[in-house]
Amino acid sequence: xxxxxxxxxxxxxxxxxxxxxxxxxxxxxxxxxxxxxxxxxxxxxxxxxxxxxxxxxxxxxxxxxxxxxxxxxxxxxxxxxxxxxxxxxxxxxxxxxxxxxxxxxxxxxxxxxxxxxxxxxxxxxxxxxxxxxxxxxxxxxxxxxxxxxxxxxxxxxxxxxxxxxxxxxxxxxxxxxxxxxxxxxxxxxxxxxxxxxxxxxxxxxxxxxxxxxxxxxxxxxxxxxxxxxxxxxxxxxxxxxxxxxxxxxxxxxxxxxxxxxxxxxxxxxxxxxxxxxxxxxxxxxxxxxxxxxxxxxxxxxxxxxxxxxxxxxxxxxxxxxxxxxxxxxxxxxxxxxxxxxxxxxxxxxxxxxxxxxxxxxxxxxxxxxxxxxxxxxx
Ligand SMILES: Cc1ncc(COP(=O)(O)O)c(C=O)c1O
Numbered sequence: 001x002x003x004x005x006x007x008x009x010x011x012x013x014x015x016x017x018x019x020x021x022x023x024x025x026x027x028x029x030x031x032x033x034x035x036x037x038x039x040x041x042x043x044x045x046x047x048x049x050x051x052x053x054x055x056x057x058x059x060x061x062x063x064x065x066x067x068x069x070x071x072x073x074x075x076x077x078x079x080x081x082x083x084x085x086x087x088x089x090x091x092x093x094x095x096x097x098x099x100x101x102x103x104x105x106x107x108x109x110x111x112x113x114x115x116x117x118x119x120x121x122x123x124x125x126x127x128x129x130x131x132x133x134x135x136x137x138x139x140x141x142x143x144x145x146x147x148x149x150x151x152x153x154x155x156x157x158x159x160x161x162x163x164x165x166x167x168x169x170x171x172x173x174x175x176x177x178x179x180x181x182x183x184x185x186x187x188x189x190x191x192x193x194x195x196x197x198x199x200x201x202x203x204x205x206x207x208x209x210x211x212x213x214x215x216x217x218x219x220x221x222x223x224x225x226x227x228x229x230x231x232x233x234x235x236x237x238x239x240x241x242x243x244x245x246x247x248x249x250x251x252x253x254x255x256x257x258x259x260x261x262x263x264x265x266x267x268x269x270x271x272x273x274x275x276x277x278x279x280x281x282x283x284x285x286x287x288x289x290x291x292x293x294x295x296x297x298x299x300x301x302x303x304x305x306x307x308x309x310x311x312x313x314x315x316x317x318x319x320x321x322x323x324x325x326x327x328x329x330x331x332x333x334x335x336x337x338x339x340x341x342x343x344x345x346x347x348x349x350x351x352x353x354x355x356x357x358x359x360x361x362x363x364x365x366x367x368x369x370x371x372x373x374x375x376x377x378x
Contacts, residue, residue: 248335266310
């Protein structure tokens with residue numbers, strides 16, 4: 001993807017906010033639990049490496065990613081702290097898993113059997129860090145059968161270079177006020193952990209929502225959305241401490257014109273000017289992850305809410321301005337503009353989705369600009 005530096009559209013990431021959000025959680029855990037920063041999906045759109053470095057300064061002691069490549073990218077940036085890949089990695093990539101010293105999940109006995117065979121036939125050596133994953137009710141990856149988990153541990157022990165480093169599960173409803181299902185999952189996980197003949201180094205189940213609102217579990221927290229300053233429940237539950245949003249999205253007006261009454265704006269002429277209107281054009285579109293459904297929502301210009309009119313194009317959109325503003329005037333899609341703010345949550349509500357999706361969808365075409373980099377990136 002070509003990053004478009006030569007236009008005013010940019011994602012601005014305040015690394016101090018990430019550092020502080022992590023540091024609050026680290027302090028709260030008071031040495032009882034490690035906090036691993038979840039930097040998958042390019043650090044939820046913030047940039048995985050800068051986010052990881054800010055989290056490290058905030059006291060994170062390791063990282064979680066979704067894919068092998070994301071783990072490799074962190075290692076290549078110089079990060080030496082433990083990294084857990086949360087998604088299943090094919091056995092064929094064992095040479096890379098070993099080379100980059102990444103911990104990987106084990107969800108089936110067949111994976112272990114294939115891995116043993118692969119390592120033997122390829123004469124692979126090196127320490128393989130394994131985390132057994134337990135499906136307690138998410139229905140995604142992991143063992144459902146307790147007996148199989150015990151067999152898996154035996155199989156791990158049979159291989160001298162394999163380390164049973166962790167066991168984990170993932171909660172489906174930790175961000176909801178009704179805790180019934182969360183408790184059911186937690187009880188199942190506790191039962192599995194209690195049945196283990198020996199405890200691994202890491203026992204982990206907590207995502208952000210669990211860390212914020214549920215009873216503590218395990219000895220490692222996988223902190224994702226909260227480190228980026230977003231409330232995991234989308235505002236349904238009040239966060240026990242202030243989460244500082246790290247990301248804002250802004251651009252600038254590239255053309256401003258008066259359009260007479262009765263004229264169409266955008267593809268399909270879905271908007272017609274009811275009177276002469278000031279129309280501003282902004283260089284962002286659905287190819288940037290600013291989706292067409294945002295038509296009709298607002299942006300901020302000089303602290304004024306301005307409606308997005310007409311269909312959003314691939315690379316540009318149009319807004320109705322209360323007056324003529326000069327080309328180059330800042331346009332805020334979310335974040336602060338003068339004394340006004342649009343939150344990512346408001347955007348998500350408008351789209352009928354969750355804030356996770358809004359920030360993760362912002363494409364790599366948009367450059368990321370970092371604030372408060374001192375002591376983090378330099
Ligand atoms: C297995 C796992 N752990 C932790 C997280 C982090 O969750 P959150 O961003 O809600 O903290 C995720 C995110 O989807 C995940 O899939």
